[in-house]
Amino acid sequence: MKRKYMSSWGLAFAEEKEMKKLGEMAARGWHLEKFAPLGYTLVEGEPMDVRYSLDYRKQPDEDYFELFAASGWEHVTSTGDEIHVFKGSPDATPLYTDRQTTEEKYGQVERTMGRGALICLLLSLGFVFMLQLDWPQTAEAIILVLQTLVAIGLVFTGLPYLGYLVKRKRLERND
Structure with a gap:
């Protein structure tokens, strides 16, 4: 195959x-x-x-x-x-036929992504603050690596959060 x-x-x-x-x-x-x-x-x-x-x-x-x-x-x-x-099939009834349940669908995943983004943002700010302190070179390198990983997590949760937020707001406006 x-x-x-x-x-x-x-x-x-x-x-x-x-x-x-x-x-x-x-x-x-x-x-x-x-x-x-x-x-x-x-x-x-x-x-x-x-x-x-x-x-x-x-x-x-x-x-x-x-x-x-x-x-x-x-x-x-x-x-x-x-x-x-x-x-x-192309003529199958759509999974969601009304705006309210569609809004709920996106609202649920928006909240999940929002929580993840908030956690990543707080961790990121914490690591930025920690980098301002005087650390041995090895500890500073570890903090920098952790900061980078958290920043990647922020991108993969923050951007979807914004996407679902915009999608849900558009649905609300069309009501």
């Missing part, structure tokens, strides 16, 4: 665009197999006319997946036991 990597722009920024692209790839015979670092792994198969959609739910039970299956959506893959991708 041939496999192909498809990069991601980030679900917080381009969820609809990426789900549409996955559907286009399925029409060409490349189907979503699983999430990959910063993207997706696709596997070659028969061309199919499908639509992809995703949902955020921490530690879902069997009833969760059965509900979507009853609505014509097949579970494809999950990552982190929180982000779940489904595929359905």
Whole structure:
């Protein structure tokens, strides 16, 4: 079986665009197999006319997946036991049909990312303060490495937080 990597722009920024692209790839015979670092792994198969959609739910039970299956959506893959991708026929009822539940969907993941970003921001500020103190060279190097790792964590939580915040605010404005 041939496999192909498809990069991601980030679900917080381009969820609809990426789900549409996955559907286009399925029409060409490349189907979503699983999430990959910063993207997706696709596997070659028969061309199919499908639509992809995703949902955020921490530690879902069997009833969760059965509900979507009853609505014509097949579970494809999950990552982190929180982000779940489904595929359905082009005429399947959308996973979310009203603004309120869509806002709740994004609000939940926005809060999760916001908490992570806040923790990273506070740690980052703490390390910046610690670097202002007089430390032995080895300790300073360790603090600098930790500061860099926390800054990377801040990017990977802060940017999605802002993306989901903007997405949710747009939905609220359209009410």
